[in-house]
Amino acid sequence: MTTYDVLFTIAGAISVASALLAVSTKHLIHSALWLIVSLVALSGCYFVLGAEFVALVQLLVYVGAVVILVLFALMLTRAPIGRSHEHDTPLMQRAAALVVGAATAALLATVLISAFGNDKKRVDGGTTHALATRLFGTWVWPFELLSALLLVALIAALALARLPIGRRDTARGAVK
Amino acid sequence: MIHSALPMIVVGLLFGIGLYGVLARRNAVLVLIGVELMLAAAGLLFVTVGSLTSDAMRAGQVMTIFVITIAAAEIAVALGVILAVFRARGNIDMAQAGERE
Numbered sequence: 001m002t003t004y005d006v007l008f009t010i011a012g013a014i015s016v017a018s019a020l021l022a023v024s025t026k027h028l029i030h031s032a033l034w035l036i037v038s039l040v041a042l043s044g045c046y047f048v049l050g051a052e053f054v055a056l057v058q059l060l061v062y063v064g065a066v067v068i069l070v071l072f073a074l075m076l077t078r079a080p081i082g083r084s085h086e087h088d089t090p091l092m093q094r095a096a097a098l099v100v101g102a103a104t105a106a107l108l109a110t111v112l113i114s115a116f117g118n119d120k121k122r123v124d125g126g127t128t129h130a131l132a133t134r135l136f137g138t139w140v141w142p143f144e145l146l147s148a149l150l151l152v153a154l155i156a157a158l159a160l161a162r163l164p165i166g167r168r169d170t171a172r173g174a175v176k
Numbered sequence: 177m178i179h180s181a182l183p184m185i186v187v188g189l190l191f192g193i194g195l196y197g198v199l200a201r202r203n204a205v206l207v208l209i210g211v212e213l214m215l216a217a218a219g220l221l222f223v224t225v226g227s228l229t230s231d232a233m234r235a236g237q238v239m240t241i242f243v244i245t246i247a248a249a250e251i252a253v254a255l256g257v258i259l260a261v262f263r264a265r266g267n268i269d270m271a272q273a274g275e276r277e
């Protein structure tokens with residue numbers, strides 16, 4: 001066990017445990033709050049792997065923006081405070097989902113470990129300077145395309161929010 | 177130095193948990209949380225492979241930044257759709273999606 005191993009195990013265990021709570025808790029708001037813990041721990045994993053810029057972007061964008069959006073959506077759709085059972089799935093469906101999820105996790109981990117082996121590898125995250133040179137050199141066109149994508153998403157979200165939708169009868173096209 | 181199996185196990189577990197969240201939840205916002213976890217697993221895989229192999233172009237980290245940006249755009253549009261569905265139907269229950277009142 002190296003220091004990297006220990007640090008990564010701690011961050012990864014926190015991330016996986018809080019992700020598990022995020023998908024299993026009955027409190028809707030707690031689910032979004034556990035997602036924050038999981039994503040912060042994941043950005044700790046990025047730090048251990050030497051990708052400090054990605055870790056900071058993860059903190060800023062995910063924890064700062066995405067989870068806040070999710071919390072807004074929960075409140076705007078009148079999520080109940082406290083435990084709620086009105087959206088419970090049948091036990092059969094949850095058991096089937098558990099089997100599928102566990103099988104996918106086992107399959108992915110097995111395939112990835114057999115592809116990369118379990119040797120000790122040197123962690124080389126590079127410097128932020130090198131990353132910036134690559135981002136605005138080799139990858140500059142995809143980067144510019146992304147800014148266009150963000151603009152399109154902004155306008156699309158605005159248009160969706162302003163759609164004139166009534167309840168049921170008046171909006172058959174939108175409900176269909 | 178790090179054992180390369182550790183990040184792979186975390187990737188597998190995060191993706192499996194996200195898939196469970198997508199399949200076992202009926203509230204549309206909670207389904208989105210499962211999707212976010214699956215995207216996070218993909219990003220962790222990109223960064224891991226970028227850091228543990230010789231990655232002169234820094235493609236692993238750049239791709240993760242792109243995935244994070246696309247996820248932010250996706251969630252903005254998805255929440256717009258969810259709010260529109262809530263205004264039209266009065267609930268966001270995935271089990272009733274596609275049903276007429």
